[in-house]
Amino acid sequence: MDVSDQPGKTGIRLVASLAGVSHMTVSRVLNGHTNIRPATRQRVLDVISELNFTPSTAARALATHRSRQIGVVVESAVEYGPMSTIRAIEEAARDMGYTLTTATSHHGKLTPTQSVEHLLAQGVDALCMIAPRTSSLVALRQMSIAVPVLVIKSMADRTFLTAGVDQVLGTNLLVDHLAELGHRHILHIAGPLDWSDAQVRVRAFHARIRKLGLPKRPHVLGDWTADTGYAFASALTEMPEYTAIFAANDDLALGVMHGLHDRGIAVPGDVSVVGFDDLPTSRHLWPPLTTVEQDFTALGVKALEVLRSALESEVATRHVKIPSRLVVRESTAPPRPASL
Amino acid sequence: MDVSDQPGKTGIRLVASLAGVSHMTVSRVLNGHTNIRPATRQRVLDVISELNFTPSTAARALATHRSRQIGVVVESAVEYGPMSTIRAIEEAARDMGYTLTTATSHHGKLTPTQSVEHLLAQGVDALCMIAPRTSSLVALRQMSIAVPVLVIKSMADRTFLTAGVDQVLGTNLLVDHLAELGHRHILHIAGPLDWSDAQVRVRAFHARIRKLGLPKRPHVLGDWTADTGYAFASALTEMPEYTAIFAANDDLALGVMHGLHDRGIAVPGDVSVVGFDDLPTSRHLWPPLTTVEQDFTALGVKALEVLRSALESEVATRHVKIPSRLVVRESTAPPRPASL
DNA sequence: GCAAAGTTTGTTAGCGCTCACAAATAGACG
DNA sequence: CGTCTATTTGTGAGCGCTAACAAACTTTGC
Incomplete structure (x- = not known):
């Protein structure tokens, strides 16, 4: 089965014609829809793996208006706590199909507000502030951000989702x-x-x-x-x-x-x-x-659970607290x- | 000037009709094209800032086949050196209009190969390996990656672009x-x-x-x-x-x-x-x-210069070395x- | 003053995917 | 065995942007 069999077609449509289905069926398989006959699904999956096909995130983002990216703002450059938290968040994010984009605002290079704007311009689906200054939070509160915002801090907050170590x-x-x-x-x-x-x-x-x-x-x-x-x-x-x-x-x-x-x-x-x-x-x-x-790892995991529930607009937990030892x-x- | 003046239009086309030009002119302004009459450019810029308009990165990525994202693979979770390097790279990347997406492969959670595949599936324009194991590099060499790859290590390399402290x-x-x-x-x-x-x-x-x-x-x-x-x-x-x-x-x-x-x-x-x-x-x-x-900061900056020249397919420097003290x-x- | 050349703007057609809907097929039942 | 419903698949349009070409408008030279 050679790619050049189907000239002109790319991506999802190539897979479709190779599997003898419509592009839409491929899309459904890709998105784990139900109501696909198992035989059809398998045929599509076979072609996908044979072609080593990966759907374009850009096209998907454009069509769905969701980038599956989470923006992270850090104020301290390289400290152990924030870094561990980011790593844990990154891993938890990947497990739920999200990707992390970070913006560090250290030494006045970029204000927290600018960092947030930068990330928002990237089209992130959610924002996560790692242990921010209280003054940054004040600035953030003015901003009317259209996506869920989670702040890593120990105390609950009226405006933001929060997660923190006790x-x-x-x-x-x-x-x-x-x-x-x-x-x-x-x-x-x-x-x-x-x-x-x-x-x-x-x-x-x-x-x-x-x-x-x-x-x-x-x-x-x-x-x-x-x-x-x-x-x-x-x-x-x-x-x-x-x-x-x-x-x-x-x-x-x-x-x-x-x-x-x-x-x-x-x-x-x-x-x-x-x-x-x-x-x-x-x-x-x-x-x-x-x-x-x-336990920064637990913190990252829990933080992402909060964010996930907000993204899926379930009844959201607004705050989690991790014990210290x-x-x-x-x-x-x-x-x-x-x-x- | 109210947004609802122009029903149906969004994004670039909204800006266009508000500025009395075609959407293409807006696109040209956005991309810093020359050959735009200064008066026209200014009119467009005014509307953009009045609307607080930000172009969609997803749409742009789809149309250009470039995501303006750089993928970073780290193997050590939270160490000072790698983290400082990442921060420096992030900053340099932002200055040239790129965004960083990281994938940590620690403790066998994700192999370096998987990390790279993950980032590639995200559609990154370039890859940057932070101080990888030599075994990871061996695995990488088999992969035939379609984007420039820069490795942070002190010795030059036949396969990859490199940057490192001496x-x-x-x-x-x-x-x-x-x-x-x-x-x-x-x-x-x-x-x-x-x-x-x-x-x-x-x-x-x-x-x-x-x-x-x-x-x-x-x-x-x-x-x-x-x-x-x-x-x-x-x-x-x-x-x-x-x-x-x-x-x-x-x-x-x-x-x-x-x-x-x-x-x-x-x-x-x-x-x-x-x-x-x-x-x-x-x-x-x-x-x-x-x-x-x-000097990890200098390292990050230099590393991105190498990557930039590769991305713009200039005559590429393939290796830089930073002195130590x-x-x-x-x-x-x-x-x-x-x-x- | 008019053709040739350059400069500025507009038009059309996708990029690769998903959504909303329409069509076809399969299953259930009298 | 035909109708009604449930399941599975297909069709067309469009997300917001840029590339390539075409058209309009300037400038220039003789």
């Missing part, structure tokens, strides 16, 4: 762990408050401290980088009056430990340190870091008796 | 640095040899050792993870007879330092350690890691006199 749980686990060890004076080094997760962690931290009846203490502002953690800790001039530091993520914690080391402050001897994320390398830091694990390692220990 | 230079810089400090016995912990970069580093290492007249010593096989580095170093039962370790990447080095610490072997007092990559956190390890920086920190020092 930040409050994670924070509570860490604070409780420190409290159980006997710490009463805990310093929180926050992430940049323009990030929703950072904000949630700050609020949850103070709430938990109050609930446990521990002394109140203002948090310190940071960003997500080890550099900042280092700058903070290495600037200490004397032994601090707190006995534990809760850094908003593992990178910060890493920098903090580096700085404390420079100052001759022992971890966990003098000060305990905890992070948030459980990076693959966190167990190999010195000392191995106590932290909270976030405490990982105790050697960066935490009971405080020195002296400092109590 | 691994030989980086390796030489590290070995020379150790040699200048006085080290004669250097152990190389290699990455998985199925990765081209790992292979190149191994070969360059041995070549440089020979060139410098240092004693020959077999390398150790590892993978890219800190876990493996840790497993290796923590299994040491006595002070090793080498005085320096060259780990194939920073993660390995991190694990090695962790393991050495467990064994009571001081870095760099007893053994110096170097890595490869210069992760953002590597300066905050204890001790801060001497390593080689790879030595970063000396505190994990290296002269060997103890005793061990000389």
